[in-house]
Amino acid sequence: MRIGFAGLGNMGGRMSACIVRAGHPVLGYDLAAENVAAAGAKAAGSIGEVAAGSDIVLLSLPDSHVVESVVLGDDGVLAHARPGQIVVDLSTAAPDSTTRLHALLAARGASYLDAGISGGAAAAEKGALTLMVGGDLDALDQARPVLDLVAAQIFHCGPSGAGHTVKLLNNFLNATALAATAEVMVAGRKAGIDLDVLLAVLNASSGVNFATLNRFPKIVHGDYLKGGLTNSLMLKDVNLYVALAAKLGVASLNAAGPVASFGMARALGYADEISNTVVDAIGDLSGGVRLQENS
Template sequence: MSELRVGFIGLGNMGGRMTGSLLRGGVDVLGFDAQQANLDASGATAAASGAQVTRESDVVLLSLPNSRIVEAVVLGDDGVLANVHEGQVVVDLSTAAPASTRAIAEKLAAKGAHYLDAGISGGAAAAEKGTLTLMVGGDADALERIQPVLAHIATTVVHMGASGSGHVTKLLNNFLNAVALSATAEVMVAGKKAGLDLDALLEVLNASSGVNFATLNRFPKIVHGDYLKGGLTNTLMMKDVQLYTELIADLGVAGLHASGPVAAFGLAIASGRADEISNTVVDAIGDVSGGVRLHLPLPGADTAPVDAAAPAAEEGNR
């Protein structure tokens, strides 16, 4: 197989890291980002526009914030659609609305090109190391053809089915991620206020039925003040939860658990943390729980924490 020419549009938090993995793997990347600083930092060969990236690439990778921006980049004047060529593969690594994805795929198919929706999991750390998980919808043969490119950014690539199925899978995964993160944040704040050793609490949770990605990978760092900056922001987490609620409404599935993460990440956004990593949701919950920070002493901690199981002294005297 001849070497595929690779282009990348969207070189921000995740796209820039994936571009780095491609470059370290010996893949030349022609890149474009609306922010010059992102383009400069990525190390990619700079293109003047997304149109140039599309014209001069066999595989075009997209990593963009939401469906509105994906649609503008792909369907806009002199965008990707206007410049695709027959046999080209466009891979959307964004988290996007499946209905929008399917509509774009149909338009590219009419011009003989393939549009794969490839949801990603693993966060900034995995993007940096090239160990992401990809959940891909679209033509299986097109996916097989570009596997040598994807191998530089992902260690697990799963074909989920027809167009849109990759982004459906991503929304399902991200909703569980949002539930686990927001619920664990609440539990950890409660553990702090109850006077528990948080390392010991995590040891128990990770050996028990409450174990989840947040207890395993996030909070062992957060309890010592490392919020793992560089990952999904509170705004983007809220966007993904909202896309999930739209999806299940379309499917006719009862949505019984969305209120928790909507409230938690809404609180984080309202408290001025919109563009901070979603792990800071624990500080938003801590703020309204008496100013709690997991890695700091409790406010007024010169006295022992209250035993939540014991009646308050005042009540005992009534």
């Protein structure tokens, strides 16, 4: 199966590198040409070249607007779609947009899988991501040998749009936990609590979450785990969740916290920094607090 990849940034580049390390050539395209080389891919001159030369096309792009431009552009994926081709969208995107693209590609005989990813840069580096996939199960089975190269777990969540829906639900919980834990850690620092002790208590108690287990044990010692989702992208994901909740008629009572936290981080100059730096933005508004003892 000839593999193409569009969008070789923080996550796509790492996924492409995993595929290449497994011995499979990748035809890649990114607006930053250096990203293609860094990912070990063969450079394509356009999205159209990737689509025309690949049996499976992987997309890792910032949002639905960019996904639509890549798929629907004059020399985009749809223009070169053909029966039997599989397009896998690994972006975090709006489910409504996803189902629309699925229908357009299906009319050309191609399959479109929405495959939200979780695990961050570290998991992408190791090929150990979690994928939540929507779309045709037969197409997923055909794509699985390639997806297994980047993922440790693959869940078929339902029809088109289900993968991106589950991704938004997951990311909302991730954002809420990260923002709330950041606030708690700043409060702990200002209260004079040893943060390693605080984390040990939280991780043995009911406040435990992904951020207390995996993020803050590094952050309190100055490692912000750079390379993952930025504050701007986290805010984008939370806003997509809010739109989804509104469409579903679900009362989104807990969205204000992460919307405020990551919006504030973006406004204070952390827009393109990893979302873990939300703790520094909260610290800025709390008297210039940093978690590291020597700060």
